[in-house]
Amino acid sequence: MSPTAGKRKRCKTEEHYGALAKKIKQEVMDETALLTTVPKAEPKGTGGAKPEPKSEPRVKTEPTEAAAEIATPSPQKPPRKWQGPDAAQCYSVCRALAEVHGMPQRAQVKGGCGSARSVLDSLVQTILSQNTTDLTSARAFQALKKAFPTWKAVLKAPAAKVAASIKEGGLAEIKTERIRNILRTILEERPQECKGGEPSLEYLRSMPTEKVKEELSRFKGVGPKTVSCVLMFNMQRAEFPVDTHVWHIAKRLKWVPDTASREDAYLHLNAKVPDDIKFELHVLLVEHGKKCAHCAKARRDSHKLVCPLTALHKQ
Numbered sequence: 001m002s003p004t005a006g007k008r009k010r011c012k013t014e015e016h017y018g019a020l021a022k023k024i025k026q027e028v029m030d031e032t033a034l035l036t037t038v039p040k041a042e043p044k045g046t047g048g049a050k051p052e053p054k055s056e057p058r059v060k061t062e063p064t065e066a067a068a069e070i071a072t073p074s075p076q077k078p079p080r081k082w083q084g085p086d087a088a089q090c091y092s093v094c095r096a097l098a099e100v101h102g103m104p105q106r107a108q109v110k111g112g113c114g115s116a117r118s119v120l121d122s123l124v125q126t127i128l129s130q131n132t133t134d135l136t137s138a139r140a141f142q143a144l145k146k147a148f149p150t151w152k153a154v155l156k157a158p159a160a161k162v163a164a165s166i167k168e169g170g171l172a173e174i175k176t177e178r179i180r181n182i183l184r185t186i187l188e189e190r191p192q193e194c195k196g197g198e199p200s201l202e203y204l205r206s207m208p209t210e211k212v213k214e215e216l217s218r219f220k221g222v223g224p225k226t227v228s229c230v231l232m233f234n235m236q237r238a239e240f241p242v243d244t245h246v247w248h249i250a251k252r253l254k255w256v257p258d259t260a261s262r263e264d265a266y267l268h269l270n271a272k273v274p275d276d277i278k279f280e281l282h283v284l285l286v287e288h289g290k291k292c293a294h295c296a297k298a299r300r301d302s303h304k305l306v307c308p309l310t311a312l313h314k315q
Contacts (some may be wrong), residue, residue: 089253123201126226146165151183162180174221212235215240225241245286281287
């Protein structure tokens, strides 16, 4: 390709995404106006007197990160009075990212806890994904299952051998201890659910989402993001996990303040994002965070493209 042709192609791409960004911004303004415009009602029986102003509700103190890791979050109660995003903004961002990356389908999402069939497999695979990449954690999980086909075998084997099988994912000793602790707890507390002495968490499928959160959050090393991933990917519940990519882009979009912790961002966004697009929007934000030169955490290796969310960053 000649330099002139390359320049024309680059200009065409920038014009396309520039026009797309303007279109998205106008959509958000129009849809937000429709959602927020409410006719003013005349006060009855007041004789023209002005109604007394309502007192502002008290805002609860923000929980510490350590407490948020242990507590069971309620998706209906955001930790702060943060305004954004509204439904219109969520749908607009989802449409914009789908035009770039394609709309994700559950059957097509490979790797990570989404590919695990059982709840326990999903939980362990998500624990292995902590502090590493999806590709590396997937290889660590495959190595673990190859060395120990059953969870009973993981408990019976020396801890050092289990750690050696997952060393590629990093923090092998810590993750081994946490996984084995979970397996022992399941056997001790739910022996009737463990056929042939094989630990299982399939009983969680019949529980309400909040109860599942209570059950999983009590395990050491299992925080809100891990629980939310298991719920959304494996159990197909209406959850919105917040990883580093989602967290970073949410701050750029001003959906949460720059000072928001990842746990508080999860509580807020899980309540704000419409249930019917939680899966799609999460996957798209993660994909975009990995590839977009403007939104990626590590920009050096990111693909260079004009971000379709640029107009929304400035709102």
